[in-house]
Amino acid sequence: MKTNDVILQTATKVVFFIIFLFSIHIFFAGHFTPGGGFVGGLLTTGAIVLLLLAFDLKTVQNALPFNFMIVTAIGLLLALGTAASSLLFNIPFFTHAFDDVYLPLFGVSALHTAMAFDAGVYLVVVGSTITMIQTIGGDS
Amino acid sequence: MINLLLLPIILPFFFGIILLFFPKQIKVQRTLVTVGLIVSFISALILMAKVKSDGIQTVTLGSWPAPFGITMVSDMLSVLLVTTTIVITFFVVVYSFTGIDEEREKFYYYPAILFMITGVNGAFTTGDIFNMFVFFEVLLIASYVLIVLGGEKKQLRESIKYVLVNVISSALFVITIALLYSVVGTVNMADIALKITDIGQPGIITVIAVLFLLVFGIKGAIFPLYFWLPGSYAAPPMPVLTLFGALLTKVGVYAITRTYTLFFVHDTAMTHGLLSILAILTIIAGCIGALAYFDLKQIMIYNIVIAVGVILFGVAQMNDAGMSGAIFYLIHDMLIKGALFLLIGIIIAVTGTSNLRKMGGLMKTHAGLGWMYLIAAFGLAGIPPLSGFIGKMLIIQGAFEAGNVWGSIIMLVSSLIVLLSVIRIFIYAFWGEPVALPKTRRRSYRSLMMPAVVLVLISVAYGVGTEWLIPYMTDASDVLLNPSIYIDAVLKE
Numbered sequence: 001m002k003t004n005d006v007i008l009q010t011a012t013k014v015v016f017f018i019i020f021l022f023s024i025h026i027f028f029a030g031h032f033t034p035g036g037g038f039v040g041g042l043l044t045t046g047a048i049v050l051l052l053l054a055f056d057l058k059t060v061q062n063a064l065p066f067n068f069m070i071v072t073a074i075g076l077l078l079a080l081g082t083a084a085s086s087l088l089f090n091i092p093f094f095t096h097a098f099d100d101v102y103l104p105l106f107g108v109s110a111l112h113t114a115m116a117f118d119a120g121v122y123l124v125v126v127g128s129t130i131t132m133i134q135t136i137g138g139d140s
Numbered sequence: 141m142i143n144l145l146l147l148p149i150i151l152p153f154f155f156g157i158i159l160l161f162f163p164k165q166i167k168v169q170r171t172l173v174t175v176g177l178i179v180s181f182i183s184a185l186i187l188m189a190k191v192k193s194d195g196i197q198t199v200t201l202g203s204w205p206a207p208f209g210i211t212m213v214s215d216m217l218s219v220l221l222v223t224t225t226i227v228i229t230f231f232v233v234v235y236s237f238t239g240i241d242e243e244r245e246k247f248y249y250y251p252a253i254l255f256m257i258t259g260v261n262g263a264f265t266t267g268d269i270f271n272m273f274v275f276f277e278v279l280l281i282a283s284y285v286l287i288v289l290g291g292e293k294k295q296l297r298e299s300i301k302y303v304l305v306n307v308i309s310s311a312l313f314v315i316t317i318a319l320l321y322s323v324v325g326t327v328n329m330a331d332i333a334l335k336i337t338d339i340g341q342p343g344i345i346t347v348i349a350v351l352f353l354l355v356f357g358i359k360g361a362i363f364p365l366y367f368w369l370p371g372s373y374a375a376p377p378m379p380v381l382t383l384f385g386a387l388l389t390k391v392g393v394y395a396i397t398r399t400y401t402l403f404f405v406h407d408t409a410m411t412h413g414l415l416s417i418l419a420i421l422t423i424i425a426g427c428i429g430a431l432a433y434f435d436l437k438q439i440m441i442y443n444i445v446i447a448v449g450v451i452l453f454g455v456a457q458m459n460d461a462g463m464s465g466a467i468f469y470l471i472h473d474m475l476i477k478g479a480l481f482l483l484i485g486i487i488i489a490v491t492g493t494s495n496l497r498k499m500g501g502l503m504k505t506h507a508g509l510g511w512m513y514l515i516a517a518f519g520l521a522g523i524p525p526l527s528g529f530i531g532k533m534l535i536i537q538g539a540f541e542a543g544n545v546w547g548s549i550i551m552l553v554s555s556l557i558v559l560l561s562v563i564r565i566f567i568y569a570f571w572g573e574p575v576a577l578p579k580t581r582r583r584s585y586r587s588l589m590m591p592a593v594v595l596v597l598i599s600v601a602y603g604v605g606t607e608w609l610i611p612y613m614t615d616a617s618d619v620l621l622n623p624s625i626y627i628d629a630v631l632k633e
Contacts, residue, residue: 073160080157084150086143092209093143093150094202 005054012054019047027122037118041125048130057137068130075123082117144190145197145214147183148222149261152176156254166245170237173250177230180257184223191219192615196629198267206631207331213267213630216616217467221264221394224471227598228386228478229257231591235482236379238587239489244289244377252289253383256282263391267630269320270327272395273313276359280306283388286380287372298375305368309358316351323348330630333402333623341406349404349411353396353418360392362452363422366445370429373444374437378485381437385444386478390470393448397455397466401620408458416456420547422449423554430561434496436484436569439561440477443520446558447473453547454535462538463617468606469531472519475599476527479516480562482592483509487569489588492578496565501574508589510570516596517566519603521559527603 023043030036051060086095098112155176162168191197191214200209214222233253240249259279266272284306288299321327323344324335336345357365373384396415404411422445429442451473454466486509491499503510515526522528532555539548602609619625 069160069163073157076157076160080150080154084154087141090142092199092201092203093146093212096202 008054012050016047016051019043019050023047027118030118031112031115037121038125041122042129044122044126045129045133048126049133052133052137057134061134068127068134070127072124072127072131075120075125075127077120078123079117079120082113082120085113142199144183144187145199145212145219145265148180148187148226149258149265151180151183152226152254152261153258155179156251156258159251159254160248163248163251164246166242169245169250173233173254174230176254177226177233177257181223181226181230184219184226187214188216188219188223188612191216192612196619196626198630207326207328210271211267211328211330211630212265213329213626214265215619215626215629216612217394217397217619218264220467220471220612220616221390221474222261224474225257225260225264225387228474228595229253229383231478231482231595232379232382232386234591235382235485235588238584239379239485240377241290247289248285249289252282252285255279256286256383256387258282260387260391264394267329268327269317269329269332269399273310273317276313276391276395277310279388279391280310283384286383287376289380290377292375295375298372301368302372305358305372309355312351312358313355316348316355319344319351320348328630329398329402330627333627334631336403336406341404345404346407346410349400349407350414352399352404353411353415356392356395356399357418358392359389360396360452361389361422361445361448362418363425363445363449366422366425366448369445370438370441373441374435378481378488381441382478382481382485385441385481386474389444389448390474393451393470396452397620400455401458401463402623402626405458405623412456412458415452416544416547419449419453419456420550422446423453423551424449427554427557427561431557434568436488436494436496436565439565440480440484443480443558443561444477446554447477450532450535450551450554453551454531454538457535457538457542457544458621459538459541460617460621461534461541463620464610464613465531465534465536465538467531467613467616467620468534468609469528472527472531472599472602475595475602476516476519479592479595479599480513480520482588482595483513483516484565486585486588486592487513487565490577490580490585491569491575496568499569499575500572501570503570504574505577506585508593510566512589512593512596513570514566515600517559517562519596519599520562522555523559525604525606527599529603530606 023040026035026043027037027040030040048060083094086093096112096114098110100108101111103109155172159169159172197214198211200206200211202209256279259275259282262275263272263279266275284299284303287302288295317327320332324332326332326335361369373381400411400415426442426445426449430439430446433439451466451470454462454469488494490502490506493499519526519528522532536548536551
């Protein structure tokens with residue numbers, strides 16, 4: 001059966017980017033306000049699921065040609081690496097380092113190692129949820 | 141090196157992550173998992189030496205002050221368990237090289253094992269009750285992967301049961317922690333112990349103690365909560381069953397031991413009395429199961445249940461002999477169960493069946509297997525000088541000192557039943573007329589035997605070298621019997 005979903009597909013092409021940008025915003029907002037890597041990752045997943053609904057599995061796999069297990073593994077490595085960098089300085093595991101740094105364009109910004117950890121969480125969430133959805137969706 | 145006690149947790153995790161990158165390359169998987177476990181084992185040994193010389197090691201994550209951050213605590217008991225865990229995993233992994241099919245090896249089998257070890261070691265090491273829940277989840281989720289991996293019909297059926305039971309018990313675990321937190325206002329285990337001492341264990345704390353027994357009892361398979369275990373454990377292939385049987389129930393046992401020696405020590409007549417009765421009932425139920433079946437796997441699985449009862453009976457005595465006996469028996473049981481399950485796996489691989497009635501006469505063709513099995517079986521039953529003897533003797537000594545005469549008698553009788561149940565396997569499988577065997581390659585038989593034999597030899601060394609191990613066991617039981625040592629180590633800085 002061929003359904004006519006022109007409206008859904010056209011809307012998705014715009015809405016996908018809105019959701020994706022919003023997820024990035026939520027990811028960075030998470031440092032001081034509600035949000036963070038986990039929620040940001042789920043929102044990104046939501047955007048990709050919308051793509052899957054509007055198009056089909058093949059199209060999305062062509063558009064986003066990543067192996068999402070590898071994305072998960074990179075995320076885990078990033079998170080563990082951030083936490084484990086404290087091993088080098090002989091301070092307790094997970095100790096958080098931060099500083100105010102002057103960046104061109106952004107001005108004085110607070111940079112935190114927690115951000116790198118959160119980026120790992122983001123990748124793990126996106127990687128694992130998309131793997132699950134692709135596996136379950138690919139069965140039928 | 142302030143983070144030393146975290147290395148046996150981090151290293152398996154790190155190697156597990158690396159393995160995720162090359163799922164299809166079996167050679168890389170096998171090499172890296174071996175290297176990872178050897179490195180973890182070395183770090184655990186260094187940690188053990190450090191704990192032996194300098195006492196309890198602690199680190200509070202994120203440099204927070206002690207009762208607020210997540211504290212990881214490595215005392216002698218936890219480092220002994222961590223080391224044993226890595227040893228057993230190593231031999232199971234070596235066994236898996238031939239003992240499991242390539243399909244599974246290509247589908248994240250080794251990463252799942254390493255993640256499970258991360259969870260097990262973490263649960264043994266953590267000093268924070270909520271963090272313990274988190275590590276329980278880590279090991280459970282990895283174990284869900286292992287139990288369902290392969291997707292045979294039986295596995296799918298049993299894994300639904302397994303997942304359901306564990307999800308319910310995990311929910312109960314969080315609820316219990318929340319209840320405890322609402323009473324004492326902290327999740328740091330040393331701090332909880334201190335606060336409970338301050339308020340003198342009112343009724344609500346005893347209720348929480350029983351709830352903890354329920355939660356850990358489901359994971360650790362005590363009577364009457366072991367109902368899910370025989371079915372679920374029989375489903376996955378042999379190496380996975382070995383890991384589960386040797387490690388997972390012991391995490392539940394460890395958690396009961398820790399909470400019942402650190403938190404709930406002010407109303408022992410109630411809490412430890414209950415624990416003692418349940419332990420005896422567990423032993424009896426396990427004995428009935430072990431005699432009732434003609435299936436190799438089921439007999440051994442019910443022996444897990446018996447061992448859980450024996451260890452907890454030792455813990456419930458709350459005296460020197462009982463406690464060090466329980467620790468001796470705990471480590472012994474992990475080693476010997478690992479060895480026995482691997483040997484059973486070889487018997488099943490050689491005969492092609494797990495039904496005792498369909499085997500016989502293996503002594504003529506596989507004499508080495510028979511002798512190794514016999515040694516391991518005697519060790520399990522506790523025949524001196526093998527490894528089960530000293531633990532059981534100390535537990536019974538402790539029980540007599542505490543006045544639990546009937547419990548001790550039942551435990552002594554249970555040893556005979558354990559012996560009967562495992563010797564029955566020996567008689568049926570190794571004596572009698574040889575039965576036609578399916579064709580198996582002699583080389584794969586040898587490579588399966590190697591890890592099992594080494595594990596049996598380690599357990600024999602554990603029994604013969606008892607004298608040499610006693611200082612370690614006293615260190616471990618001292619901390620359990622004097623919670624103040626543990627509390628001071630965590631909170632003094």
